[in-house]
Amino acid sequence: DVKVTQSSRYLVKRTGEKVFLECVQDMDHENMFWYRQDPGLGLRLIYFSYDVKMKEKGDIPEGYSVSREKKERFSLILESASTNQTSMYLCASSNRGLRGSSPLHFGNGTRLTVT
Amino acid sequence: SQQGEEDPQALSIQEGENATMNCSYKTSINNLQWYRQNSGRGLVHLILIRSNEREKHSGRLRVTLDTSKKSSSLLITASRAADTASYFCATALNYGGSQGNLIFGKGTKLSVKP
Numbered sequence: 001d002v003k004v005t006q007s008s009r010y011l012v013k014r015t016g017e018k019v020f021l022e023c024v025q026d027m028d029h030e031n032m033f034w035y036r037q038d039p040g041l042g043l044r045l046i047y048f049s050y051d052v053k054m055k056e057k058g059d060i061p062e063g064y065s066v067s068r069e070k071k072e073r074f075s076l077i078l079e080s081a082s083t084n085q086t087s088m089y090l091c092a093s094s095n096r097g098l099r100g101s102s103p104l105h106f107g108n109g110t111r112l113t114v115t
Numbered sequence: 116s117q118q119g120e121e122d123p124q125a126l127s128i129q130e131g132e133n134a135t136m137n138c139s140y141k142t143s144i145n146n147l148q149w150y151r152q153n154s155g156r157g158l159v160h161l162i163l164i165r166s167n168e169r170e171k172h173s174g175r176l177r178v179t180l181d182t183s184k185k186s187s188s189l190l191i192t193a194s195r196a197a198d199t200a201s202y203f204c205a206t207a208l209n210y211g212g213s214q215g216n217l218i219f220g221k222g223t224k225l226s227v228k229p
Binding site (some may be wrong): 035040041042043080090092101103104105106107108109111 | 126145146148150155157158159160163165180203205217219220221222
């Protein structure tokens with residue numbers, strides 16, 4: 001079974017802090033994704049990566065950056081956390097597939113609160 | 116605007132009844148996927164239906180796809196309390212070079228009462 005592990009279930013940070021959210025997958029998947037989920041807005045794609053050191057912006061990349069130095073690890077960075085970044089963050093991975101032909105495997109999420 | 120929209124937003128049924136959720140989308144798709152999310156957890160993939168398929172089954176789940184109407188439905192038969200969750204459709208667009216970029220709807224919240 002594919003396992004996607006997010007380093008923290010709950011995180012509380014202060015405004016202006018630099019925040020790192022870590023995600024590791026154990027199935028040698030090429031694609032990795034970061035989404036945020038907010039009530040009434042559903043899931044929105046922040047960034048995704050289809051290979052090591054490769055990244056593409058999703059729908060809402062502002063205020064975020066990512067790092068993929070190793071195939072199994074995809075990190076989301078909040079350069080200077082703000083209260084509007086309080087949200088549930090979901091990491092996912094999938095096999096390389098043309099135009100979304102592979103299902104996504106999700107971690108259990110990190111609920112981030114910025115005070 | 117949202118590519119996929121689920122309907123209804125919320126559904127409450129008794130155990131043993133069938134639950135039907137619908138998803139409509141706007142543009143041509145390569146495939147459509149359904150996911151389940153238990154409260155406070157990540158999403159779990161349920162089923163993928165390709166654009167050239169009309170119906171797919173997996174256990175108590177039945178998914179249909181009507182590309183002419185740009186809609187899909189998820190039927191859960193003989194529901195159980197453990198089916199209580201939010202259900203999302205996700206569409207993979209049939210154009211563009213991005214790999215694996217799915218667009219999720221806002222979900223249907225299903226409550227199955229024992």
